[in-house]
Amino acid sequence: MGVELFSDIASKYNYLGVVILMMIGLYAMIAKNNLVKKIIGMNIFQTAIILFYVSTAAKRGATIPIIRHGHNGHGHEVIHAAEYINPLPHVLMLTAIVVSVATLGVALALAVKVYHQYGTLEEDEIRGQLRNK
Amino acid sequence: MNILVGFLLVIGLFFFTGGAVGILRMPDFYTRLHPAGKLDTMGQLMAMGAMALYVVGLDLSLASVLTGLKILLISVLVFITSPTATHAIVDAGVRAGMEPWTKSETEDFRDLGA
């Protein structure tokens, strides 16, 4: 069992990193009091997912997915799928990165608005102000 | 060659780690910028140098030397921009009215804590 666990960790440590990052992000989103810290937690969470996808693309012994010597339209040599890593997750994650940037922008805009309204970004203080009203 | 590359990478990582630890451990805004600005610049110089050496070491041709030079160009860019960015951040901090940290303050704090 111990050996199995060790070989599991050795061959999949990237996924473990993803899980740890996700836990950090989620914890920050749930437990932190400051709204900007929550936003940072959200970003960590999204980044962890991006890392997960990108690591599914990896292939041992393969290189970046740009075909060499392919400038004139049709490659001279036969292209083997094993030589290049999988481009699809990279494409997907380009989309996800853009989405997370957009979400970050909107979140910051809302946080600015909240700050102007209540004069603070601490959640408990805002809640206190709301209760006093 | 590979040993040199590895050595440079390790040194670079050491600087990066130092930077990260410094950001966490330093007492206030301005002192935190110190490791953030300096150690990262140094760390990336080491890492970029390692990469340039690696590319040149793969096969010594004009193309790979050019690639190595391009990589070093990144270092030059960072050397120009990183201090400026740190300067701008410090500037913003001063304008926002942040007081620099002085040692006596924490001693008082420690007294209170004890």
Added chain:
Amino acid sequence: MENLSPHFPALIIIVPLIAALLTSAAGWLNRRLCFHFAALGLFTSLLVSTGLLASVLDKDVILYRLGGWPAPWGILYRIDRLNGLVLVVIFFIAFLNLIANKRTVEESFPEQLGGFYALYVLFVTGLSGMVATGDAFNLYVLLEISSLTGYALIGIGHERAPLAGLNYLFMGTIGASLYLLGIGFLYLMTGSLNMTDIASLLPGFYGSPVMVLAFLLCMTGLFIKMALFPLHAWLPNAYSFSPSASIGVIAPLTTKVMIYVMIRMTFDVFTPDFSFKMMHLGEVMVWLAVAAIIMGSLFALAQTRLKRMLTYVIIAEVGYMVGGFWLGNRMAVTGAVLHILNDAVMTLCIFLAAGAVVYQICGDDFEDLKGLFRKMPISMAAFTVAALSLIGVPPTCGFFSKWYLISGGIAAGHYGFVVALLFSSLVNAVLFFRIIEIGYFEPFSEGEGGHGVHHGPPAMEIREAPAGMLACLLLAAVSLIVLGIYTGDIVTRIIDLAIPPAI
């Protein structure tokens, strides 16, 4: 028209997208055009989606290859009877609400008309794209479009709206990220993103715990987005502080589209075999739904403001559909699908009526509603129709879907669900008769400033809502009854054929 008809599945998304872009540009160049672009875009899509529904009734399934690439490599649009129907409902509601709220929007955002209408149309684009798409990742992108615009549409409200919007954003992002992670697990195991392709590969992985996790992650993500009971906390604040114009489209559509997506995921991606027979989730889900129905109804009872009360009614309604769906027999699933349709129109009607009332009296406290029947008879009549439908009184459509749900519950032998449904109908009756009683029997509160906080117009000036709003409201109320009358046709011609025979 003839040569465009094969492109209908793409057009329903492209037309509103282009309309939104033009609207936004028009906001800077010629502000009067904004509304026309938005209305034209949504109306064209309504026509196209109706045409699509008509053709899908003959052809069963329409596939459209975007970019001309075949299925697992490119993105495929897949229109069947079920989402054809949902698409028509989406555009119908969005168009009606747009027309109805023309004046409120012009008064609240005089300088930012282009921005508001563009966000509105983009929101609808995202929702319709989610419904039409046949690609699991494309669904995520469109989900994010509709969520981002939704956060903005909610955040521009007054009082606590920005805070509520930010909380909605946190929850919504967790939900969307969990969905994305679930899709990532599916991709890792099958290597595909196309829904049909995943479904065909799935039997090889039936035993794998990764699949179970993927299923749980996707579903949890969607449950957050649809505000199922323990995960509902973001909804009431977000909905009750946002402007009427945005809530009129967000409240009817967001949760229902999410429920449709849940149905789509379980049927088309995870296959009914896997989701119902292997997961053993049905029982848990139905009990969660029961909790949602009961808690939603109880919270609704405790409210003293109209819009806030309605938000809790929405939470209870989500329970109806989720519970009905996870009962997993044909009758109950039919009821759940039918209820998506009916509840969308009911919610539209009741929020339009509430919007009209709020617009006229500038407040939605129960105190403010006194004597409203005399001042705004037509709006309140429409309100009553919607209320009857929510309670489930026969000529209106709410009755029929509830009847299917209850008979489904009895057929499954799940009496907890049946009791919850009956209880919730009873609570709805209490809720709405209380409002109708306040509006009809209590005299209008004449004392100006008798309710000092609201600086509404003086009592005598309150009159019927503007004509455009009223027309849309009446249309929504009439369509509730029409839907009720044609329930049989909808069920036999569309829904029955749309549910896979495995159930």
Added chain:
Amino acid sequence: MRIIGLLIVIAFGSLLRYGVFFFPEWGDPASPPSLHVSPHYIEEAIAETAVPNLVTAVLADYRGYDTMFETTVIFAAGLACFMLLRVLQRQVPECRLYRHIPTGITLRIEKGGKLPTESGSFERIDSNWVPHDLIIKSTSRFITPFLQIFALYVIAHGHHSPGGGFQGGVILGAAVIMYAISYDLRRSIQRIGEQATAVLGSAGVLIYAGTGALCMVLGAAFLDYGALAGLLGVDPVMARSHGMLIVEIGVGIAVSAVMVWIYYNLSSAGRHDEGL
């Protein structure tokens, strides 16, 4: 809240950890993602689209529809920031601050006072101490042209090397943002106005969607660039490559404009008066 959060997080984490046991090994060339869909992209993309950068080929062609909505997401974020933050009611401030540039003296002019014209000798400033920062200004003056050229290179060369519309657009937007940081926001808005950023943002997405719609008008599916072959005067495979370039340019325009727009609104909380 902390303890509940910790419990949820630990439960979530251990669930995922359990799932990881059943994952294929990292980097395994025989794992399903490497075998099912992607070999087609790797082996056929260059024959089908004439683009050696597979990421660009998949991004802009095979899954070009996703990318169109990706651009739309950015545009929606710009719109959202604008709607949420922009304050359009102009209030005349209590007092205005001017700097006499040759001497560096700050003038404070109360309401009703005569305002100097903005010229070589007077400039309007927002807070009473806006530094005349030589370091930042000269650095940004030095860097900006390189940034802009590099951005154009990244957009145009996305077919053959890492890059593309998003990356290039962001760099281009960053050049403008750097200008706004090193001088001030108002001067940047004078050069590239809010209206320009908003209209360019929608125009960029419109270029993308319009290219797709053009393909549809020409009889092929939406975004099937092969249909543009007749218009561009090349064979259908090359037309795909050119079509991708067109949409990448649209993406670049949209992303750079919207980034600047978001920066304008966020940095000044929608008042568009104060830069950093």
